[in-house]
Amino acid sequence: MTAFAELMAFQRETEALGQIAGRLGWDQETMMPRGAAPQRGEEMSAMEAVLHARRSDPRIAEWLEVAEATDAVEQAYLREIRRSYERTCKVPADLAKTLARVTSEAQGRWAQARADEDVATFVPVLKEVVALKREEGQALSDADGDVYDAMVQDYEKGTTAAEIAQLFDALRPGLVDLRGRVLEKPQAKGVRGHFDAEKQLQLTEKLAQSFGYQMDHGRIDKAVHPFCSGGGLDVRITTRTSDDDPFNCIYSTIHETGHACYEQNIDKAYLLTPLGSGVSMGVHESQSRIYENQLGRSRAYTGWLFEQMRARFGDFGIDTPEAFYAAVNAVHKGYIRTEADELQYNLHVMLRFDLERALMQSDLEVEDLEAAWNDRFEADFGYAVDKPSNGVLQDVHWSVGLFGYFPTYSLGNVYAGCLYQALRRDVPMLEQDLANGKTSGATSWLKNNLQQHGGLRMPVDTIAHATGEEPNHLPLMTYLEQKFSELYDL
Amino acid sequence: MTAFAELMAFQRETEALGQIAGRLGWDQETMMPRGAAPQRGEEMSAMEAVLHARRSDPRIAEWLEVAEATDAVEQAYLREIRRSYERTCKVPADLAKTLARVTSEAQGRWAQARADEDVATFVPVLKEVVALKREEGQALSDADGDVYDAMVQDYEKGTTAAEIAQLFDALRPGLVDLRGRVLEKPQAKGVRGHFDAEKQLQLTEKLAQSFGYQMDHGRIDKAVHPFCSGGGLDVRITTRTSDDDPFNCIYSTIHETGHACYEQNIDKAYLLTPLGSGVSMGVHESQSRIYENQLGRSRAYTGWLFEQMRARFGDFGIDTPEAFYAAVNAVHKGYIRTEADELQYNLHVMLRFDLERALMQSDLEVEDLEAAWNDRFEADFGYAVDKPSNGVLQDVHWSVGLFGYFPTYSLGNVYAGCLYQALRRDVPMLEQDLANGKTSGATSWLKNNLQQHGGLRMPVDTIAHATGEEPNHLPLMTYLEQKFSELYDL
Structure with a gap:
């Protein structure tokens, strides 16, 4: 498997998990019984932790360093993965946590x-x-x-x-x-x-x-x-x-x-x-x-x-x-x-x-x-x-x-x-x-x-x-x- | 944080993620639009991969080695975590994958x-x-x-x-x-x-x-x-x-x-x-x-x-x-x-x-x-x-x-x-x-x-x-x- 293929396979799982987080949000606004809210809060934050860990996974940097795009679509894939990775890494984890708590x-x-x-x-x-x-x-x-x-x-x-x-x-x-x-x-x-x-x-x-x-x-x-x-x-x-x-x-x-x-x-x-x-x-x-x-x-x-x-x-x-x-x-x-x-x-x-x-x-x-x-x-x-x-x-x-x-x-x-x-x-x-x-x-x-x-x-x-x-x-x-x-x- | 507390915090997130996987199954049988099935398959398998990785995380063995229970409830927690961990580790990953494919x-x-x-x-x-x-x-x-x-x-x-x-x-x-x-x-x-x-x-x-x-x-x-x-x-x-x-x-x-x-x-x-x-x-x-x-x-x-x-x-x-x-x-x-x-x-x-x-x-x-x-x-x-x-x-x-x-x-x-x-x-x-x-x-x-x-x-x-x-x-x-x-x- 090339670095590009490995990166894309990893990214695909992250995207699938992102879809799940989105659907949980949908469920919360449409179907979730009222009394489930505290548990749902823990579920969402466990899911966010999984997504954050994947989005800041150091292997992404390694893959990006050697991955080669062969056409405009692949270039765009790499452009977006790089953007998301750099964005995630720039914000200190403590700040992100404090923001989540204070905004809540x-x-x-x-x-x-x-x-x-x-x-x-x-x-x-x-x-x-x-x-x-x-x-x-x-x-x-x-x-x-x-x-x-x-x-x-x-x-x-x-x-x-x-x-x-x-x-x-x-x-x-x-x-x-x-x-x-x-x-x-x-x-x-x-x-x-x-x-x-x-x-x-x-x-x-x-x-x-x-x-x-x-x-x-x-x-x-x-x-x-x-x-x-x-x-x-x-x-x-x-x-x-x-x-x-x-x-x-x-x-x-x-x-x-x-x-x-x-x-x-x-x-x-x-x-x-x-x-x-x-x-x-x-x-x-x-x-x-x-x-x-x-x-x-x-x-x-x-x-x-x-x-x-x-x-x-x-x-x-x-x-x-x-x-x-x-x-x-x-x-x-x-x-x-x-x-x-x-x-x-x-x-x-x-x-x-x-x-x-x-x-x-x-x-x-x-x-x-x-x-x-x-x-x-x-x-x-x-x-x-x-x-x-x-x-x-x-x-x-x-x-x-x-x-x-x-x-x-x-x-x-x-x-x-x-x-x-x-x-x-x-x-x-x-x-x-x-x-x-x-x-x-x-x-x-x-x-x-x-x-x-x-x-x-x-x-x-x-x-x-x-x-x-x-x-x-x-x-x-x-x-x-x-x-x-x-x-x-x- | 004691090893016991760390293990329990880790386990709690795993349990929360397990709840999410269960709710996806519910959604699939009750709410999911018919044409979403192929995407849902990928979502479920991404989620299963996350859960499997957590359930077989080698840190669990390290925590279990030193974690100390102070009462019957904590003993039961450790008993169940140990059971699940040993079970997950016993089955080779290749066999689990083949089983998933063949049973499907x-x-x-x-x-x-x-x-x-x-x-x-x-x-x-x-x-x-x-x-x-x-x-x-x-x-x-x-x-x-x-x-x-x-x-x-x-x-x-x-x-x-x-x-x-x-x-x-x-x-x-x-x-x-x-x-x-x-x-x-x-x-x-x-x-x-x-x-x-x-x-x-x-x-x-x-x-x-x-x-x-x-x-x-x-x-x-x-x-x-x-x-x-x-x-x-x-x-x-x-x-x-x-x-x-x-x-x-x-x-x-x-x-x-x-x-x-x-x-x-x-x-x-x-x-x-x-x-x-x-x-x-x-x-x-x-x-x-x-x-x-x-x-x-x-x-x-x-x-x-x-x-x-x-x-x-x-x-x-x-x-x-x-x-x-x-x-x-x-x-x-x-x-x-x-x-x-x-x-x-x-x-x-x-x-x-x-x-x-x-x-x-x-x-x-x-x-x-x-x-x-x-x-x-x-x-x-x-x-x-x-x-x-x-x-x-x-x-x-x-x-x-x-x-x-x-x-x-x-x-x-x-x-x-x-x-x-x-x-x-x-x-x-x-x-x-x-x-x-x-x-x-x-x-x-x-x-x-x-x-x-x-x-x-x-x-x-x-x-x-x-x-x-x-x-x-x-x-x-x-x-x-x-x-x-x-x-x-x-």
């Missing part, structure tokens, strides 16, 4: 502080988290590197914070302006009535399959938060229902279907290899977003969906496809990122990006975080935050140490804009198909040009390969400007 | 041969399995040890094949005789009608809880075969329904509830230790059997169950509690072990025990197995096997290398007999309680006298501790003789 405590404190609307009780533990993350960032970045940049690599490898800032700075003025003009107009009419949960679930299963989700390699279950989990031949999604808001179930399912189809459509030659899953959080989000927004909330598709809804729920207060399209794309004032519409969502993200970057670069301290949040929110949204649970305490991310993750949400939207522009160029029948509930033209294009390649190329190159040009903010801005100008008669 | 192939061949009613196509691969198992048995037994005895240790440690044979030889004539007398009598009337699957599941969940199954540490799902899986704080069971036979669902659920309550009721001080699960297959089966038969099929309990059934299913062709008791305990002719009643079940098991023991001791060859099966069946049951799927091809066990497992089914019944005798002695209100659907007197006795102790004592000592005397065949024989004499008016 901080998550509880955050939930309590949010319930109590009491930022002050959360500040001390968040200070600890921030200090540890800065330390981790220093360990990860080379001596003179940027701490926050090093963190972004965990979620969007090859992209720098400066590049992201440039992109966001170009996007933000246009978004603030468009949002202001839309909100001066009368609001769209919403749905009303009671939407049977079972019927919602049946409809969303149909929708997921209409987007190409393969049920023989997946399943849909209910969970508190919708998510997508797993990879390769076993990619599961979850959803939730709300009796008076069917769009919650429908669009979160289509969103997760985008994630799931990406995983399901990766070339099976990459199964259980370092290229066998979505290349980055940003590119992953581009898939979930294009399924959800550019396709799922399009005039064409919502026209078809309107008929599906009428057939299942009868009269729900909306009489025409046009009014339904407006309801699906309604723009409201609000404080909460996860409830934000397509137009305002990125403003929520950019706020977080700037604040967390400043925190990591020690340009902002935790004590000043709430004020900084509130100032920025009022500047972008035009009204003040009314309570911490609608402001700085709304997201779990910082409490669990996720710094560098937020910007990938908006990168995903920017990438989705680029992909949609190329898709319209290459698939002339797109709107006609969507108007009949047919997504295969779009999903085949995405599979062929992006999804099947898995982690072969770096994130930006993945988008550029699919669209033929470097990703930039213009296609998204143009798409939003056109869509909402027309919808709101600007 | 043999299982497929067995399923095909059974479908085709063609023993001849199964013989060659079964010969391979038997040869490998004999080799494994030689590796496990010390040079002059008994190959089959060594195998029994995997399922019923501390018990020899000779002891089992003595027990079975004492039981068999009485069973053959009682069975003959019962089958001369008119058969009990069966149920008729259509039994709604959803209602069956609701009823069985109620029954499981009535036997003390804790739903906050477990769950009930549908699967092709009923089973119990997991341990500690997460013990799950499965069941199945048949539209025209509600007893299938009811009694397989009560059976699995017995297994599950044993696991759930083990002292939490033993969680994730070598004493934290049921001590042996035989003792486990004693719990499932006493819940299912001595309690669940008793006149008292079936009287209560009859009312539960009537309330849910209306008229199902049986008018009195007495007729219902007879239907639940009907004795029919049949070929299949898994469908056999309480009276005939052990005859099926003893047949297998004698044949597999002869196979392992090279007193019988695979070519002669079918004839030996058919001769023995006719001798015990009085009629000839009509086709291989009703005879030598009916069970999966031998194809997957399970030799030494079968006798634990009947050991369980013998132990259940002993426990029931003691239970009646110690819980005078037993029948009155059961007649009201109350099992807490019985289940508390089982928990206090047996279940809570987990793997503290060896299997025979576990039963002796609970009952106050060495286990023997007489209580079971007396119980069956009384029950069926009265039922069939012998």
Whole structure:
């Protein structure tokens, strides 16, 4: 056996064990009996210890030294194995353990502080988290590197914070302006009535399959938060229902279907290899977003969906496809990122990006975080935050140490804009198909040009390969400007 | 940290990983999408490799050499860790791998041969399995040890094949005789009608809880075969329904509830230790059997169950509690072990025990197995096997290398007999309680006298501790003789 083959065999077992850890997470959110939590904690940490030992196994360094790649795919395998190995070895084991312990405590404190609307009780533990993350960032970045940049690599490898800032700075003025003009107009009419949960679930299963989700390699279950989990031949999604808001179930399912189809459509030659899953959080989000927004909330598709809804729920207060399209794309004032519409969502993200970057670069301290949040929110949204649970305490991310993750949400939207522009160029029948509930033209294009390649190329190159040009903010801005100008008669 | 503490910490992680492997098995039978099977195979084998490496880790030998136990519980921990370690090290890794490969192939061949009613196509691969198992048995037994005895240790440690044979030889004539007398009598009337699957599941969940199954540490799902899986704080069971036979669902659920309550009721001080699960297959089966038969099929309990059934299913062709008791305990002719009643079940098991023991001791060859099966069946049951799927091809066990497992089914019944005798002695209100659907007197006795102790004592000592005397065949024989004499008016 060559060193390359030995390394790949070792890696394959690690990938298989990683899949198991992922499935345990799925089980915890969907099936696990409540009282099993303490035992599950021990199981997960035993599994993490096994994975950490494998990912930092010194034999990897030995194999990497002599392994020879004979083509671009093998080069990519080695590139990813090297990246993961070096990343794992850079963070001292003690620091990793302390971080796990402190973030676990901080998550509880955050939930309590949010319930109590009491930022002050959360500040001390968040200070600890921030200090540890800065330390981790220093360990990860080379001596003179940027701490926050090093963190972004965990979620969007090859992209720098400066590049992201440039992109966001170009996007933000246009978004603030468009949002202001839309909100001066009368609001769209919403749905009303009671939407049977079972019927919602049946409809969303149909929708997921209409987007190409393969049920023989997946399943849909209910969970508190919708998510997508797993990879390769076993990619599961979850959803939730709300009796008076069917769009919650429908669009979160289509969103997760985008994630799931990406995983399901990766070339099976990459199964259980370092290229066998979505290349980055940003590119992953581009898939979930294009399924959800550019396709799922399009005039064409919502026209078809309107008929599906009428057939299942009868009269729900909306009489025409046009009014339904407006309801699906309604723009409201609000404080909460996860409830934000397509137009305002990125403003929520950019706020977080700037604040967390400043925190990591020690340009902002935790004590000043709430004020900084509130100032920025009022500047972008035009009204003040009314309570911490609608402001700085709304997201779990910082409490669990996720710094560098937020910007990938908006990168995903920017990438989705680029992909949609190329898709319209290459698939002339797109709107006609969507108007009949047919997504295969779009999903085949995405599979062929992006999804099947898995982690072969770096994130930006993945988008550029699919669209033929470097990703930039213009296609998204143009798409939003056109869509909402027309919808709101600007 | 002392050597003892280090060893226990290492063992605890291994136990946690073992729980994960078990939950993967559960997922495979209940939740896994069909198309995920090939990937799951790799995941399972990666997990098995991790577990094998830990169980044969040379540090265990070093720890064991110097670890000191300070009480009986710690002695038992060390006893079990030593047993497992020595067992794992005795079997050469190559042999274990070959066995895994050949049994995996043999299982497929067995399923095909059974479908085709063609023993001849199964013989060659079964010969391979038997040869490998004999080799494994030689590796496990010390040079002059008994190959089959060594195998029994995997399922019923501390018990020899000779002891089992003595027990079975004492039981068999009485069973053959009682069975003959019962089958001369008119058969009990069966149920008729259509039994709604959803209602069956609701009823069985109620029954499981009535036997003390804790739903906050477990769950009930549908699967092709009923089973119990997991341990500690997460013990799950499965069941199945048949539209025209509600007893299938009811009694397989009560059976699995017995297994599950044993696991759930083990002292939490033993969680994730070598004493934290049921001590042996035989003792486990004693719990499932006493819940299912001595309690669940008793006149008292079936009287209560009859009312539960009537309330849910209306008229199902049986008018009195007495007729219902007879239907639940009907004795029919049949070929299949898994469908056999309480009276005939052990005859099926003893047949297998004698044949597999002869196979392992090279007193019988695979070519002669079918004839030996058919001769023995006719001798015990009085009629000839009509086709291989009703005879030598009916069970999966031998194809997957399970030799030494079968006798634990009947050991369980013998132990259940002993426990029931003691239970009646110690819980005078037993029948009155059961007649009201109350099992807490019985289940508390089982928990206090047996279940809570987990793997503290060896299997025979576990039963002796609970009952106050060495286990023997007489209580079971007396119980069956009384029950069926009265039922069939012998």
